[in-house]
Amino acid sequence: MTTLDDLPLRDDLRGRSPYGAPQVEVPVRLNTNENSYPVPESVVAAVGRAVQAELRDLNRYPDREAAALRADLAEYLGHGLRAEQVWAANGSNEIQQQLLQAFGGPGRTALGFTPGYSMHPLLALGTGTTWVDGRRGADFGLTAEHAVAQVREHRPDVVFLCSPNNPTGTALEPAVITAVLAEAPGMVVIDEAYAEFARPGTPSALSVLPGHPRLVVTRTMSKAFAFAGGRLGYLAADPAVVAAVHLVRLPYHLSALTQAAARAALAHRDTLLATVEAIKQERDRIVAELRRRGLTVAASDANFVLFETGGDQREPWRILLERGVLIRDVGLAGWLRVTAGTPAETDAFLSAIDAWLERKA
Structure with missing residues (x-):
């Protein structure tokens, strides 16, 4: 039987295990x-109707820009965001992969702070981006001083910050984000997959977006929206960032069925x-x-x-x-x-x- 050892696999992938629980x-x-x-059944029915409406036209490609969905996501996020500042893909993992394809790659580095989301180093590996582990403190905290020191030392092209952080659950102090933004030479990605669960008074990095064209906030519908099987992630950033992601996204990457289902879910956000x-x-x-x-x-x-x-x-x-x-x-x-x-x-x-x-x- 053929094994991975028998195939001309990339050397940096040998001995690796795929992500998964x-x-x-x-x-x-x-x-x-x-x-x-x-x-809920009312949302099941609404999603079913939305998907049903797309079936007859499955012989045609979906809207490549997902324009209506992006407008709905911008409206949901608020903060004065416009559709051209939002991009959607099949889960926030794909969003972050696209960001690394655009701003990382061979000869470039991504910095993260573990324990953190374990997919970030794997996405870096898959895109040929060198991963640098800045580590968190013994209490799993991340101070502005420590984060800035790591940025100064490594000068990364991409910095990943999670708020709330996975697996610790801790949210970042706003000062950490602003300090890293002031020091980082490249892109700063704030992974807010669990933002809807934050305790009252916990700020979102969305409030920092104006005037920071190298800041990206990524979100997902998997958790709070109970849409994990629907696979819909998205980002909010300067329109120039969305233009950069266009250079690496696959054509028609987001199916018509996914777009329809996600829009129906967003329309019933209060219920979900x-x-x-x-x-x-x-x-x-x-x-x-x-x-x-x-x-x-x-x-x-x-x-x-x-x-x-x-x-x-x-x-x-x-x-x-x-x-x-x-x-x-x-x-x-x-x-x-x-x-x-x-x-x-x-x-x-x-x-x-x-x-x-x-x-x-």
Whole structure:
């Protein structure tokens, strides 16, 4: 049987593993930060009608510019944004890949701060961009001083900042973003995939966009909109950034069906986003209950919680799985991440945690 070793694979890809979380059929799946609430029937019907309307014309290519969708996204984001400042693709991963294709590449570098979103280094690898790890502090925090020092040292072409950060859940102080913008010679990308879950008063980098043509804010509909299967990510930036992405995007990259479904979801945003507050309540409940049990927990502005296991994280991960609860081992020694879901899912998770703690005692 042919293996990868038998193929003329790029040397920098040899020995690598693809990104992905375990896909296990269990009663409680809290490992990929999905929205646990199914799409309401009223939205299902609306999306169905929108997709149905496109079927007869599938012999034609979709709108290459996704103009109507981009206008809807700009209106949703607010901040005075216009359609020409927004770009959409198949998930924010594709958005960030396009940004690296345009502004990274061979001979260029991207800087990030781990623990952070583990796809960023992989996207850098796939685009031939050298990845530089600026690391976060021992408390997972990121100060303006540390971030600026890393930018000065490495002079990256692209800087990735996550707010709220994945897997820690922590949001950035605005001073970090403005300080990096003032120092960075290249593009600054703020990954706001979990922005809708942030606690009240947490600012978005969208407010910093005016006057900063090298700033890009990326978002997704996967989480708050319960649209993970729809695959729709987008960015907000200066129109010149959108023009740059046009140079590398694949032709007709966003299908007519995806555009129609996303527009229907946006039209019913109030219904879909109604689950956000419920998820935030469960997130805060998980934080409080884990701390009550004596565990160290990172403060979270996202729809997940990172907590310390006090030892090898693989053992509690296995014990929880035995009890039908799948959470995420993000590869951070001594820590695990759990998605905030429904109240019943939180009950099951906490019950499994208690079983682990009893076995550990």
